Amino acid sequence: MQKSQRLIQLIMRINAKPSFTVRELADEFGLSTRTITRDLLELSELGVPVYSIQGRGGGYKLLQERLLPPISFTEGEAIALFFACQTLDYFSSLPFGDGADSALHKFYHYLPADLKERIDRLKNRIMFWSPYRPMSxxxxxxxxxxxxxxxxxxxxxxxxxxxxxxxxxxxxxxxxxxxxxxxxxxxxxxxxxxxxxxxxxxxxxxxxxxxxxxxxGKSLLDKPTKDHLEQTLLQLEMTSKGVWMLESNPHIAPYIQRNEDGSGTATIQIAAEDLSFYVDLIWQLGGEGKIVGPAEGVAYMKQKIESMCSLYRTEFL
CATH class of the missing domain: 2.30.30 (SH3 type barrels.)
Structure with missing residues (x-):
């Protein structure tokens, strides 16, 4: 085994072990303890944070986070990963700390010059936009x-x-x-x-x-249902523009029935407690959408309209 291959495998072994001894690694690789000690010293000089454990038993362990071994990428994979990481640039806050920025900087730094040049040409020409929302x-x-x-x-x-x-x-x-x-x-x-x-x-x-x-045992794919709660049928009528405005809304789009002139209707079974949420969605359509039922939804919409009218009516008194 070439030395470079041995060092890569050594990184993989010590990443998988909470602690280890030189003798354990020597037996595993079929090498002398002197060779393993020399390899560990070389890894330390390359930046792998290995430190020795003092006291009875002794041994070694990693000082910080585990490091991944080198991975080879094709040009297409490198470009895809670079821009996948860059999609996070437009978020005000991320749950990864500085890890995303640090990984992207390292990844870009070690790319070949010609590939860097191709990526630079795409910067600010490919964006994954996300509205800026301040949060912790x-x-x-x-x-x-x-x-x-x-x-x-x-x-x-x-x-x-x-x-x-x-x-x-x-x-x-x-x-x-x-x-x-x-x-x-x-x-x-x-x-x-x-x-x-x-x-x-x-x-x-x-x-x-x-x-x-x-x-x-749950994940984001296990969407909670509200079938056990009181249900109601939300009935909508929309102009062609209203259909266009709602066709990207995941709560309503699957239920839209289009007419020949482009207008449409929708009948959706929802939990009664969510009715105000849906009415607020339709409110954004202005005159391009109308709630036909249930009566509680129509009443809530009329209440919103009256509140808006009274707000502006006082402006002219």
Whole structure:
């Protein structure tokens, strides 16, 4: 085995071991302890943070985070990975700390000059836009850490009802329209709830409450259903422009039935408690959409219209 190959395999071995001795590695590689000691010294000089353990038994371990061995990429893979990392540039906060920026800098630094030049030509010509939303990176990191190690998080949460203290078991993190969301089991409500990360005022790991095994097995693909709650049928009518405005909305688009003139209708079974959410969506259409039913939805829309009219009516009194 060539020395370069041996050093790569050595990195992989010590990454997989919490601690190790020179004798263990020597037996594993079929080499002398002197050769292994020399290899470890060379890895240390190359930046691999290996340090010796003093005391009975002795040995070595990694000082910091484990390092990955060198990986070869094709040009296409390199370009794809570079711009995949760059998609994160437009987020105000990330749950990865400085890891994304650091990884992108290292990756770009070691690319061949001609490939750098090709990537430079694409900069600011390929963008993955995300609206800027201010939020705490530390809170996102706490939520991600809780997901990785299986912990409950004590949070202070600001909702329309005020500020409350809660203990939650995060299921995952996802981003939509620049916001980060965290579906989690809420121990106060005894149910899965959706939390917007920018509304979490503080977050700390709470080891006093054990995680629920049934929640630990869930992922973002396990969308909670509300079939057990009271249901209602939301009926909509839309102009052709209204259809165009809603065809990208995942809550309504699958249910749109288009007419020959481009207008459309939709009938959606929803939980009654979500009716105001859907009415607020239709409100954004202005005169391009109309709620036909249920009566509670029509009444809520009329209430919104009256409130808006009274707001502007006072301007002219």
């Amino acid at each position: 990176a530390e809170i996102l990191q706490t939520l991600m850490q809780a997901i990785m190690i299986g912990r409950v998080v004590a949070i202070t949460y600001k909702s329309s009802g005020g500020i409350s203290e809660r203990n939650i078991q995060p299921i995952g993190l996802y981003s939509s329209s620049g916001y980060w969301y965290c579906p989690a089991y809420c121990f106060s409500k005894e149910d899965i709830r959706q939390f917007r990360a920018d509304r979490i005022l503080s977050a700390v790991l709470n080891d006093t409450i054990p995680c629920r095994a049934d929640v630990s």
